[in-house]
Amino acid sequence: MDTVLYFSVLLLTAVRPMYSAPRIVDLSHQQDDNAVSWPVNPPYNFTKLHRGFYAPFNIWLENNHIAMPEHMGTHVDAPVHTFKGTWRTHQIPIEKLYGPGVIINVKAKVESNPDYRVSTDDLLKYEEKYGEIPRHSVVIMNSGWTQKYLNNTLVWGTMQLLDSSTFHFPSWHEEAVTWLINKRQVNAIGVDTPSTDYGQSKTLPCHLIMGKNNVVGIENVANLDNIPESGSTIYVPVIKIYDGSGGPARLFGTYDDDPDKTNAASTATSSMFYTCFFIIPLIIKF
Numbered sequence: 001m002d003t004v005l006y007f008s009v010l011l012l013t014a015v016r017p018m019y020s021a022p023r024i025v026d027l028s029h030q031q032d033d034n035a036v037s038w039p040v041n042p043p044y045n046f047t048k049l050h051r052g053f054y055a056p057f058n059i060w061l062e063n064n065h066i067a068m069p070e071h072m073g074t075h076v077d078a079p080v081h082t083f084k085g086t087w088r089t090h091q092i093p094i095e096k097l098y099g100p101g102v103i104i105n106v107k108a109k110v111e112s113n114p115d116y117r118v119s120t121d122d123l124l125k126y127e128e129k130y131g132e133i134p135r136h137s138v139v140i141m142n143s144g145w146t147q148k149y150l151n152n153t154l155v156w157g158t159m160q161l162l163d164s165s166t167f168h169f170p171s172w173h174e175e176a177v178t179w180l181i182n183k184r185q186v187n188a189i190g191v192d193t194p195s196t197d198y199g200q201s202k203t204l205p206c207h208l209i210m211g212k213n214n215v216v217g218i219e220n221v222a223n224l225d226n227i228p229e230s231g232s233t234i235y236v237p238v239i240k241i242y243d244g245s246g247g248p249a250r251l252f253g254t255y256d257d258d259p260d261k262t263n264a265a266s267t268a269t270s271s272m273f274y275t276c277f278f279i280i281p282l283i284i285k286f
């Protein structure tokens, strides 16, 4: 019996698949009354239609009505948002709503300058580290702004929320956006702040360039510290609103853990799995 057990363990160890954990990261903030919205927008409205026992079917039933601005919380800007004649929300091809994830970390620069704009130089530095930005990428600025998310004064960088000339938050420089579109043919460009143009912008050049080129915008992205700067796939599943200019999205990213990074915990878990399902039955049988 000892010999059978020994060879069983040896065999199982040999055929045990490499440990590789697919990871998924939620990149969206929750939609509710507090979700960030351009201050002049009407409020989010969530109304309970029914919450309780529903006699006709003899079941518990919950059913609500929501009304909200398209551009609220984690959301997409359809190209038509700022450029006439381009795609409305329902017209954005599904293949434009995902791609290799590229996270541009500018947290250190933003700390000393809330009006920072991501530059072409930042993109070239990223490429030095991770290689060329793939075609059809979803490129998102990580400025660290997600930490401020539920505080409107911090998010907009002002106490005067109804005066947009007082806004201070980072975003993209139009030269970097042009470079990403012309040189790397990206699918989407996003930010963890409220706009793909920085707070002090008066003319929204990034919005105009992205709109004109049918490139999708993404605003108020969350959890960017929890996804690798390179090597993920990011999905931008915006609600398919007919004739819309954008819409809320449950943004998420996926990536595979490097098998070489197998840690003690995962090894212990898989050993327990094999002990329970293979070794113990063998012992019982013999």
Ligand SMILES: [Zn+2]
Pocket (backbone or CB within 6 Å): 071, 072, 075, 076, 077, 219, 246
């Ligand atoms: Zn928007």
